[in-house]
Amino acid sequence: DVKVTQSSRYLVKRTGEKVFLECVQDMDHENMFWYRQDPGLGLRLIYFSYDVKMKEKGDIPEGYSVSREKKERFSLILESASTNQTSMYLCASSPGGVTEAFFGQGTRLTVV
Amino acid sequence: AQKVTQAQTEISVVEKEDVTLDCVYETRDTTYYLFWYKQPPSGELVFLIRRNSFDEQNEISGRYSWNFQKSTSSFNFTITASQVVDSAVYFCALSEYNTDKLIFGTGTRLQVFP
Numbered sequence: 425d426v427k428v429t430q431s432s433r434y435l436v437k438r439t440g441e442k443v444f445l446e447c448v449q450d451m452d453h454e455n456m457f458w459y460r461q462d463p464g465l466g467l468r469l470i471y472f473s474y475d476v477k478m479k480e481k482g483d484i485p486e487g488y489s490v491s492r493e494k495k496e497r498f499s500l501i502l503e504s505a506s507t508n509q510t511s512m513y514l515c516a517s518s519p520g521g522v523t524e525a526f527f528g529q530g531t532r533l534t535v536v
Numbered sequence: 537a538q539k540v541t542q543a544q545t546e547i548s549v550v551e552k553e554d555v556t557l558d559c560v561y562e563t564r565d566t567t568y569y570l571f572w573y574k575q576p577p578s579g580e581l582v583f584l585i586r587r588n589s590f591d592e593q594n595e596i597s598g599r600y601s602w603n604f605q606k607s608t609s610s611f612n613f614t615i616t617a618s619q620v621v622d623s624a625v626y627f628c629a630l631s632e633y634n635t636d637k638l639i640f641g642t643g644t645r646l647q648v649f650p
Contacts, residue, residue: 464642466640472637522586529580530579530580
């Protein structure tokens, strides 16, 4: 079974901290994604990567950056966390060719 | 612009009732893909179905069925004889040809009571 693992289920950080959210997939997928889920807004794409060291901005990239140094790992970085970044963050991977995406269990981040 | 609308925010039914979740989409492309995902309380989105824009056949999988109508830009999802385990948030999503980026609707929370 494909597995997408996010390093933390719950995280509490202080305003201004640099925050790293880690995601690892074990199926050699080309594509990886970071989404943010907020009530009433659904899931919104922050960044995605279609290859190692390749990245593209999604719909809401402001305040975030990403890193993909190895194919299996895709990190989301909040350079200076703010309270409006309190949210559920979901990582996903897909093999490409417009097939289904596989999601991690999510990280609920609270910035205080 | 691409957009997915799930007008039903929350639906409550009693077990064994049939329930339909609506999904309306907008896209300029002629080739695109539509998806449904289920998000149970555990949080992980689970893939249910993918349909491409050239295949308007309805699909049935057990108690689940999907009705795709290009004429009305809709891709509705029906659960027959609902069960408590169907309680979840359901998302409809759209991706355009040759991209795996998903555009999600806002989701419909389904509560099935015993």
